[in-house]
Amino acid sequence: MATNLADRRADPIAVIRQNLTQMAPQFQAALPKHVTVEKFTRVAMTAIQNNPDLAGLDRSSLFGAIVRLAQDGLLPDGREAAIVKFGNKAQAMPMIAGILKKIRQSGDVSKISAQVVYENDEFVWHLGFDEDVTHNPPALDKPRGKAIGAYATAVLKDGARLLEVMNFEEIEQVRKVSRASGNGPWVAWWSEMARKTVMRRLSKRLPMSTDLEDSFDRDETVPSIALTPEREAAPVSRLDALEHRIAADPEADEVLDQSQTGEIATLESAISELDDCEIRVDIDARLAALLPLLDDGDGEKLKDHAAVLLAEFDQ
Structure with a gap:
């Protein structure tokens, strides 16, 4: 009506x-x-x-x-x-929280987490066949300092461990090409957006359902940009192809x-x-x-x- x-x-x-x-x-x-x-x-x-x-x-x-x-x-x-x-x-x-919920519901991932790393944290990460990370924040009465990066890690049902790490500059590169770079969530919730950014990169290596991939497709606050050659871990997905079309034609x-x-x-x-x-x-x-x-x-x-x-x- x-x-x-x-x-x-x-x-x-x-x-x-x-x-x-x-x-x-x-x-x-x-x-x-x-x-x-x-x-x-x-x-x-x-x-x-x-x-x-x-x-x-x-x-x-x-x-x-x-x-x-x-x-x-x-x-x-x-x-x-x-x-x-x-x-x-x-x-x-x-x-x-919603992204992690949907990934857990897929049934292919037993554990998954995404965290921001600060300059006073103890942070050690390992690549190779057994990707892993050690992350220890300082005591609660000590300042953590400025954010210096973020990481996402997952353990698949078959025991395989996956890890993706991004430094502050890489996260900022994603923010700068986002339509919301200077306002909205990137200003109000930088840590939230940093975690989501690195989770999106890790998701390219996860067994994902189509509806979860579509959720990333439609989220223009975290555009997908090319990895540097030494960090590239997965082929370009149809997510990137769609976002390339949007970037080429803003309307x-x-x-x-x-x-x-x-x-x-x-x-x-x-x-x-x-x-x-x-x-x-x-x-x-x-x-x-x-x-x-x-x-x-x-x-x-x-x-x-x-x-x-x-x-x-x-x-």
């Missing part, structure tokens, strides 16, 4: 709550069994109420970010994931034909957005985000178009 513009401006939080209630079937289909629709919707609304700026962002991108977190099985609670602002658009951002990931406020979507612009999706999961997310912005008739037509696109992916 079309949303009344005057009502939206009068009480945007109430309208968003109503939209999320209408999107319950999409959440039900996307969420894992251990997360109820009611809990996910409640946490999403709390995130929006705690950050009022989100209510003023492009609504299509806001709903899309929420649906993507549902598909990833992550709560936007600031621990597993967050909804962050990029310009006038919202984006889903998995946090390190490739922008929502098409939307008003600046995201208040109204036309059927033509909605179809164009679906056609622009590169992966199956983005079609589902974009469809769920656009339906509340269309009337019932156009919404059914958009569902039919999405069904055709999804059928093409299945061929």
Whole structure:
């Protein structure tokens, strides 16, 4: 049902709550069994109420970010994931706790950790056939000093140990090419982003499910950049190929034909957005985000178009 513009401006939080209630079937289909629709919707609304700026962002991108977190099985609670602002658009951002949760759920990893290293820590790392690390912080009453790097380590079910280490300069190189380099999570949560950066690099060597890889695909706060020749440990993945396309065409990931406020979507612009999706999961997310912005008739037509696109992916 079309949303009344005057009502939206009068009480945007109430309208968003109503939209999320209408999107319950999409959440039900996307969420894992251990997360109820009611809990996910409640946490999403709390995130929006705690950050009022989100209510003023492009609504299509806001709903899309929420649906993507549902598909990833992550709560936007600031621990597993967050909804962050990029310009006038919202984006889903998995946090390190959410990433570790999904990796553990894959069943292929028995232990995994990511930590920041500070200048007063004792830190020794070993490469070779048995990659390992020794990391001892100073006593609690002693300062740890400045951050000098980060590492991620994992033990696979077959006993193999994997380790990835990045120094401060390498992490900063990633930050500088991120769309959020000068604001948002890189400013507010540098340590969190450093851990996620090195975990992303380690993930290239982990047995990962497609949905976890897609989660990294969509996270523009931690872009993937080329390793130096002496550190390169894995071939370029399809993650890097997609991000190379985005870097070459900064507008490739922008929502098409939307008003600046995201208040109204036309059927033509909605179809164009679906056609622009590169992966199956983005079609589902974009469809769920656009339906509340269309009337019932156009919404059914958009569902039919999405069904055709999804059928093409299945061929």
